[in-house]
Amino acid sequence: MFRNIACAFDGSEGSRRALDTALHVASIDKQKLWVVFVEELPRFTGVPSETNEERERADTIFAGLRQEAIEAGKKYGVEVIAEKRVGHPAQALVHYVKEACVDLLVMGHTGHSKLWGTFMGTTADKVVRHATCSVLVVR
Amino acid sequence: MHNVWFVASAWMGIAFIASLISIRLGVSVALIEILLGVIAGNAFGIKTNDWINFLATFGAGLLTFLAGAEIDPQSLRAHLKESLTIGVIAFVAPFLGVLGFVFWFTGWTYQQALIAGIALSTTSVAVVYAVLVENGLSQTELGKMILAACFVNDFGTVLALGVFFANFNRLMVLFVVVMAVMLYYLPSWTRGIIQTLGETRVSEPEVKFLFLVLFFLGGLATMAKSEAVLPAYLAGLVVAGVFLNDRVLVNRMRSIAFTMLTPFYFIKAGLYVSLPALAPAAVVVGVLLGIKMLTKFVGVWPLSYGFGIPSRERMYTTMLMSTGLTFGTISALFGLENRIISQAQYTVLVTVVILSAVVPTLIAERFFMPEAAVEAPDEESAAQRARVANE
Structure with a gap:
């Protein structure tokens, strides 16, 4: 049914559940799964190295998450290809699904902070509103 | 409060809260520290003292040193003509524009107008680097040229701050001569210490050596009534090549700066912003921000056109060159601490500086983002995706 499936994965509990669901969906039609990680850099920085340090930190996290996603994929017999994007998470995901012609994006409902999501809206809320593809929000 | 531990804990508490907010919002900790400083100064009447002033001054110096040390000398050489021309004009145009406006239309004295011109130049x-990285432009030729032009622009600012208010006497000659000799030998001395004593020693000799140089040159600059950030920026520029090959040293110095020194500087910079003085000056703030952006446009846009930069990238470059934060606050604080400008004038300048970090960035990203940057995918994944598409 879906040929190009992607999953937003940031290591939070919600995104782990989303990864599990995405792998299950991908395994039904024996599709590959694109796992995307968004690196949010600090804005309006004081020195350039502030950005570099955050990037190095995010790269380390990405390497760990990439490995975790690939290992999880093996359990379902699904090939996982991990990608990293830079920017505001919702904006980057919306750009990503459009650019990569994704037809299903799977993502968690809440990320690292429920409190923040309650007041400011979750990334999932924003992606559902603006994405050009189907979005499966896993609760 | 006279208990030094409680005073320190109050300041570090603000710095800690700033870190938490910064991580949550994805906004620079420097900006949050300034804003919390504004609240601390206006709502709680927090004041500075001698040791806080020293930590803040050293924080500004180290920040300036690190900023100078982050230039890629090869990139600067490769884009020397474009970056030098754009950088110089990007400094001169807003400097003269702002200076002229506040001097002739708002009644600031010439000295005060100089501070305004420098702070907003x-x-x-x-800020530019973060935007370029986020948009995948930091490694492109356009990105490297813009960055090199920014360094040239900031060098103009630091030079103006160190020269316009200095006393030109024997002490100045002594300062210039000693600084020139030390800067000439600084790269080889630093490299020598690292090679002789070995990298990553627990006793950190190379960091202590660089601090020694910064303290000494700062002392000479102060003696000559110049500004300590001038030798700090120049020292950073000359050791940039060493820092390029020793990221551990950079990380250590940055950790020291961001943990123990720059919070004191940025919070202090916010502390002197007077909210009651802001409301009556709102129009001046808006006009000065407009002048800064307009003069940057007038200076940078035609040159970008002359260098054949495409239309959309031209506007993007111009907008990014209009941003400002660290050196703007350093210049304004220099004016306030040397009693050149009043607290109300300082409030105006710092508010414009903060707005100039945010407004041009948002305009550039919203309206002038180069198309190639938005669409640029990660190389490895693009190849994989192409392979899948062909299957």
């Missing part, structure tokens, strides 16, 4: 290398 800056371009924030850090």
Whole structure:
């Protein structure tokens, strides 16, 4: 049914559940799964190295998450290809699904902070509103 | 409060809260520290003292040193003509524009107008760099040229701050001569210490050596009534090549700066912003921000056109060159601490500086983002995706 499936994965509990669901969906039609990680850099920085340090930190996290996603994929017999994007998470995901012609994006409902999501809206809320593809929000 | 531990804990508490907010919002900790400083100064009447002033001054110096040390000398050489021309004009145009406006239309004295011109002539290398990285432009020729131009622009700012208010006497000659000799030998001395004593020693000799140089040159600059950030920026520039090959040293110095020194500087910079003085000056703030952006446009846009930069990238470059933060606050604080400008004038300048970090960035990203940057995918994944598409 879906040929190009992607999953937003940031290591939070919600995104782990989303990864599990995405792998299950991908395994039904024996599709590959694109796992995307968004690196949010600090804005309006004081020195350039502030950005570099955050990037190095995010790269380390990405390497760990990439490995975790690939290992999880093996359990379902699904090939996982991990990608990293830079920017505001919702904006980057919306750009990503459009650019990569994704037809299903799977993502968690809440990320690292429920409190923040309650007041400011979750990334999932924003992606559902603006994405050009189907979005499966896993609760 | 006279208990030094409680005073320190109050300041570090603000710095800690700033870190938490910064991580949550994805906004620079420097900006949050300034804003919390504004609240601390206006709502709680927090004041500075001698040791806080020293930590803040050293924080500004180290920040300036690190900013200078982050330039890629090869990139600067490769884009020397474009970056030098754009950088110089990007400094001179807003400097003269702002100076002229506040001197002739708002009644500021010539000295005060000089501070305003210098504070608003800056371009924030850090803000520009973050935007370029986020948009995948930092490794492109356009990105490297913009960054090099920003360094040249900031050098103009630091030079103006160190020269316009200095006393030209024997002490100045002594300062210039000693600084020139030390800067000439600084790269080889630093490299020698690292090679002789070995990298990553627990006793950190190379960091202590660089601090020694910064303290000594700062002392000479102060003696000559110049500004300590001038030798700090120049020292950073000359050791940039060493830092390029020793990221551990950079990380250590940055950790020291961001943990123990720059919070004191940025919070202090916010502390002197007077909210009651802001409301009556709102129009001046808006006009000065407009002048800064307009003069940057007038200076940078035609040159970008002359260098054949495409239309959309031309506007993007111009907008990014209009940003400012660290050097703007350093210049304004220099004016306030030397009693050149009043607290109300300082409030105006710092508010414009903060707005200039945010407004041009948002305009550039919203309206002038180069198409190639938005669409640029990660190389490895693009190849994989192409392979899958062909299957």
